[in-house]
Amino acid sequence: MVRMPVPETRPYHHGDLRAALLAAAERTLREKGVAALSLRELAREVGVSHAAPGRHFRDKQALLNALALTGYERLSRALNTAEDPALPLEPRLTALARAYLGFAIDNAELLELMYARKHDPDASEQMAVAVERTVGSLERVLADAQKRGEIIAGDPEELNLVTGAALHGVAGFIAAGWLPPETALAGVEGLVHHLLHGLKPR
Amino acid sequence: MVRMPVPETRPYHHGDLRAALLAAAERTLREKGVAALSLRELAREVGVSHAAPGRHFRDKQALLNALALTGYERLSRALNTAEDPALPLEPRLTALARAYLGFAIDNAELLELMYARKHDPDASEQMAVAVERTVGSLERVLADAQKRGEIIAGDPEELNLVTGAALHGVAGFIAAGWLPPETALAGVEGLVHHLLHGLKPR
């Protein structure tokens, strides 16, 4: 390998501008919110010209979509690793819930982006796949539980809806700032318990 | 009253510019989404100069906050009228849920605005009041049910959280476009039922 002299000026080509832009975007998103995201500012941070991002993202929305996609990837990975099929239903679901809420706490703005209803038809394909993969963790847990007789029979879609909605709702409360993170995490067990056992006296 | 000649040009003062701006903003929001909202465009629609809105809203966020506030007013009114204290718990809760989801279906973009975590400290006072008044409907229903022994005793906060989260979650699914409105409305009864009776076999 010939020793390359470090150029006085950075090389003409960045090397991995796309990834650098996404990383900078996520940092800005986390620190200053989505409203502060501008392609020109990102370009400045990364050290390229103001039109360079256009080579990697057709427009601003495309970058936001890509950002949301990385979010889904991380979230579904987190959910999948949190879920232990060996556990009985209640702790298994609790672990899943804890993972989801933890992600919501650590990535509130990103989550908001992931929920946003903006996706142009081409992007929404990948988006739908990502969402499905994410929701899949929950579906699997409930389907297993149903198979084992740990929960009632009946349309799995309905069970997925109640459970998913409850988790999604709490995440929404967190993201909106209506629920302090500690309170949310402290309430996870009770939440899952009430979901499984209902509110009516038995 | 002296008969006023209709001026060739509209009068210098609009009369109720603030309300007109809010109305136009909500129409644009509904038809083209929040991204298409611009103060200058609103001013053009209403027929005033591009700086006129600044007299009524300190900045764009202030207009969005005001819009969100009107949303909370309408939502809490809808919830309060939907709720009939004479009914037993399950139908009462179902009616409340139906009202909330109906609002979410008809005002998806507005709801997204209402959920947004942007509110500067001064605005968030009124906002918190509005949220509390909205959530109050649900809290009242559950408190009454608890008093009547229709649901288990225990920390009301926890019960409010599960129930509220489930409703909020479904509304989020609707707003995100993941759940078709008909499916959501069709599933309301099952949702409430599962919430009250739980997923475990009894």
Next chain:
DNA sequence: ATCGAATGTAGGCGCCGCCAACAATGCTGT
């Protein structure tokens, strides 16, 4: 009737997203 407060207008500044024209670099087939 007057004078200050409220409301609307005109113009401008800096930023933004997006586009077009051009420059530098990497890659591939011969």
Next chain:
DNA sequence: ACAGCATTGTTGGCGGCGCCTACATTCGAT
């Protein structure tokens, strides 16, 4: 080795936006 082409980056510019300041008109209290 290198020519030719696609890729990736640069510069400059256009129109739109939010926000600000200075100025004009109208309203309302005295």
